[in-house]
Amino acid sequence: MSVSIKEHDYIGLSEANMEKQAYEMIYNNKDLNLKATELRLGLPGSESPEREVVVHGGAIKIMMAGAKRGFSDAINGGSRKWAYAGDGGQEVGSVKHSGQETDVSVSPVPALPERKTQVSAKPNRQISSPAPKQQVVGWPPIRSFRKNTMAVSQTKNEEEGDQKMGSGCLYVKVSMDGAPYLRKVDLEIYSCYLDLSSALEKMFSCFTIGQYGSHGVRTREGLSESRLMDLLHGSEYVLTYEDKDGDWMLVGDVPWDMFIASCKRMRIMKSSDAIGLAPRAMEKCRNRTEADNE
Amino acid sequence: MDLNQKRTRTVDRVDSVDPDLVSPESTPMCPFPDEVLEPVLSLINSHKDRSSVSLVCKDWYNAERWSRRHVFIGNCYSVSPEIVVGRFPKIRSVTLKGKPRFSDFNLVPEDWGADVYPWLSVLAKAYPFLEELRLKRMAVSDESLEFLAMNFPEFKALSLLSCDGFSTDGLKAIATHCRNLAELDIQENGIDDLGGDWLSCFPETLTTLQVLNFASLNSEVSFSDLEKLVTRCKSLRVLKVNRTINLDQLQKLLLRAPQLTELGTGTFTQDLVTRPVADLEATFGSCKNLLTISGLWDTNSLYLPVIYPACASLTFLNLSCAALRSFELAMLLIHCKSLRRLWVLDTVGDMGLEAVGSWCPLLEELRVFPADPFEQENVAGVTESGFVAVSRGCPKLHYVLYFCHQMTNAAVATVVQNCPGFTHFRLCIMNLGQPDYVTNEPMDEAFGAVVRTCPNLQRLAVSGLLTDLTFEYIGKYAKNLEILSVAFAGSSDLGLKYVLGGCPRLRKLEIRDCPFGNAALLSGLTKYESMRSLWMSACNLTMNGCRVLAKEMPRLNVEVMKDEDSEDSQAHKVYIYRTVAGPRRDAPPFVLTL
Numbered sequence: 001m002s003v004s005i006k007e008h009d010y011i012g013l014s015e016a017n018m019e020k021q022a023y024e025m026i027y028n029n030k031d032l033n034l035k036a037t038e039l040r041l042g043l044p045g046s047e048s049p050e051r052e053v054v055v056h057g058g059a060i061k062i063m064m065a066g067a068k069r070g071f072s073d074a075i076n077g078g079s080r081k082w083a084y085a086g087d088g089g090q091e092v093g094s095v096k097h098s099g100q101e102t103d104v105s106v107s108p109v110p111a112l113p114e115r116k117t118q119v120s121a122k123p124n125r126q127i128s129s130p131a132p133k134q135q136v137v138g139w140p141p142i143r144s145f146r147k148n149t150m151a152v153s154q155t156k157n158e159e160e161g162d163q164k165m166g167s168g169c170l171y172v173k174v175s176m177d178g179a180p181y182l183r184k185v186d187l188e189i190y191s192c193y194l195d196l197s198s199a200l201e202k203m204f205s206c207f208t209i210g211q212y213g214s215h216g217v218r219t220r221e222g223l224s225e226s227r228l229m230d231l232l233h234g235s236e237y238v239l240t241y242e243d244k245d246g247d248w249m250l251v252g253d254v255p256w257d258m259f260i261a262s263c264k265r266m267r268i269m270k271s272s273d274a275i276g277l278a279p280r281a282m283e284k285c286r287n288r289t290e291a292d293n294e
Numbered sequence: 295m296d297l298n299q300k301r302t303r304t305v306d307r308v309d310s311v312d313p314d315l316v317s318p319e320s321t322p323m324c325p326f327p328d329e330v331l332e333p334v335l336s337l338i339n340s341h342k343d344r345s346s347v348s349l350v351c352k353d354w355y356n357a358e359r360w361s362r363r364h365v366f367i368g369n370c371y372s373v374s375p376e377i378v379v380g381r382f383p384k385i386r387s388v389t390l391k392g393k394p395r396f397s398d399f400n401l402v403p404e405d406w407g408a409d410v411y412p413w414l415s416v417l418a419k420a421y422p423f424l425e426e427l428r429l430k431r432m433a434v435s436d437e438s439l440e441f442l443a444m445n446f447p448e449f450k451a452l453s454l455l456s457c458d459g460f461s462t463d464g465l466k467a468i469a470t471h472c473r474n475l476a477e478l479d480i481q482e483n484g485i486d487d488l489g490g491d492w493l494s495c496f497p498e499t500l501t502t503l504q505v506l507n508f509a510s511l512n513s514e515v516s517f518s519d520l521e522k523l524v525t526r527c528k529s530l531r532v533l534k535v536n537r538t539i540n541l542d543q544l545q546k547l548l549l550r551a552p553q554l555t556e557l558g559t560g561t562f563t564q565d566l567v568t569r570p571v572a573d574l575e576a577t578f579g580s581c582k583n584l585l586t587i588s589g590l591w592d593t594n595s596l597y598l599p600v601i602y603p604a605c606a607s608l609t610f611l612n613l614s615c616a617a618l619r620s621f622e623l624a625m626l627l628i629h630c631k632s633l634r635r636l637w638v639l640d641t642v643g644d645m646g647l648e649a650v651g652s653w654c655p656l657l658e659e660l661r662v663f664p665a666d667p668f669e670q671e672n673v674a675g676v677t678e679s680g681f682v683a684v685s686r687g688c689p690k691l692h693y694v695l696y697f698c699h700q701m702t703n704a705a706v707a708t709v710v711q712n713c714p715g716f717t718h719f720r721l722c723i724m725n726l727g728q729p730d731y732v733t734n735e736p737m738d739e740a741f742g743a744v745v746r747t748c749p750n751l752q753r754l755a756v757s758g759l760l761t762d763l764t765f766e767y768i769g770k771y772a773k774n775l776e777i778l779s780v781a782f783a784g785s786s787d788l789g790l791k792y793v794l795g796g797c798p799r800l801r802k803l804e805i806r807d808c809p810f811g812n813a814a815l816l817s818g819l820t821k822y823e824s825m826r827s828l829w830m831s832a833c834n835l836t837m838n839g840c841r842v843l844a845k846e847m848p849r850l851n852v853e854v855m856k857d858e859d860s861e862d863s864q865a866h867k868v869y870i871y872r873t874v875a876g877p878r879r880d881a882p883p884f885v886l887t888l
Binding site for chain 2: 135136137138139140141142143144145146147255257258261262
């Protein structure tokens, strides 16, 4: 429906180019930590960091200039030129939904300069931004204290595993000792340990979790050593999970909600390997209790 | 006295008396002696009413000025402190607002101004018995806070909202020296948090605290000092702690202060249960007077239910720090049948909003904030269907702030049909220039429906793809509109001209990134004196256009903020406001008053 004219700014880069550079910059920044540990085929040091910096610098500079211009460069995709009414107050030229681009020169109201200010509007639905889009200063109009609050709670959620805010799924890996490959389960679809247990049982058919008691409802008791021992001795395998602190815990001790909030991945261990697990788990909880009570 | 004229004056304009008001027969025409008039007038608290009273005649003007105890100054540069203290000799409470609202979104450079210190030094001489100071968007330094603490022996209430420039050291001074402190309300400020020891500065003798809000501070305070403070302040009714306070600590505080009416919790989860959840639930049950709950950071399905016993009498629930899912919100709202105001994050989704519509028939205000405002891919959040669902179930809804990624004209029309009583309608479609995603048309008809259907509309914020038609509707129909926020909208000068030509009660107009130029600006020449302020940034204004305005209207301050990048002839950021104090004397170098 629309023909988008590539807007070139004074450096001579087109908008698409800027998008790409911005994308690269953000991508590189984001993954900076991972790059160091990334397994690659090239010789170490084959990618010169200076070059990236230059790209960063260039992209940053372009972005800064764009941001200061106002809304123009901050919007991805097509750009439209606005026609400004002259004294007659007539609306000339492009209105977004007409789908046309008209380039009308500004009539000289007192010393109005020939500034090309674009207000980009998107007639089509999607914002075709491939990456975190260049942010417009002060948009959306959220106060900074609110951004900080939510940023922290976001981070907390991210720490808790493959959790996406509001997307309603919580996939964690499940490995089993001796199995040739891992599986992934969505913890959100289960409501209690029993459901999870049967699902895993089906997935790894030669596998038992054992009983967990009434964990479908909120429990108020603390941990009990004897219960753990029963589980361990009752079956060939035990189900364990890694919590957000990186500790390996026995599945079934805490209420279900707490479990899915802290589980990062699961492992089905042979019970012989798990002997040392229970005492450590108890220790950890005891330490925590002490710390909290000061 | 022309009644129409009266309407355009508010207390912000502290004028000397118009000589036409003083008729030779003014004394016999005014039958009440001062001894009667003043006590009667002292019962009037609304500043608008007081402004009207002061315009009746000279006697009433005088009676009013002597009986006034609270002065509200909506723009600290519209009047000088000397003029204020000259007119009102017996003030005990001052409310001051400073920077333009867009400073909340980083559009106003630092060091722009609105320093409270010059005010404080004048107030200290004129009102040594000042009791209350409420500041919004002012620059407040630690020195100012120290000055305040040391120079006003009767000082009782300090409220700082969206201010910046101070640190917790300033709070130490307040806590240490204000012997009669009843209120310390610190909200959303750009504060330098150097530690939590300010709280320990409250003397053991202080028992008068009624309001304590430090929810926005990050540092840990001494819990034992806090607990002792709460214990000895028997009149404490508002307590909002920060996130560092955990559930166990909260429980202890609640046991000490069951009389609380407003509670802001700390972090609302814990890794390990040290005491059964039932205990906490019982504690909430014993707080019979709770009307407001906020905070609730990090809460989840396990802990949120402990507040259920307190929910039946709640009128305001602020969940904007708790990323709840739809079913968690639904389960909670079942218990909240008296709810009037609700703030949530958009993690609750449309289903959560359906629950709002189902369970909160008395709801008057809804604010939905985006949990992840800058996320473009994988956007969840709320849509138009959640909005409609709320409107169906909540016919009394009159205040909405709604952040979303998509909207339709039809949905908005339905919403206002269901709730024609809107006074505040703030819709933020976060994707810039987003049309109606079903029809691909601009969102003009949506806002047209709003202004046509809601006669009481006072505040409007528009967004999405908008042409001049939106503004034609606004100018034509929004007779009671006082505050209008516009961003990335409009097609030409006509848009602004429509608004300036209509909207008789417009007070505050803030515009960014719109194609409005000098012609539009100048079309509102005569209107600006009846408004508090106009902000225009990244529009098409030039220095010359602004100079013309400044020349024609000497009682306006026309200020241009220069940007290093923009050309010299452009007026990148313009702030225009009426004033009786003349041009600013404290303007930084980048602010030019024309």
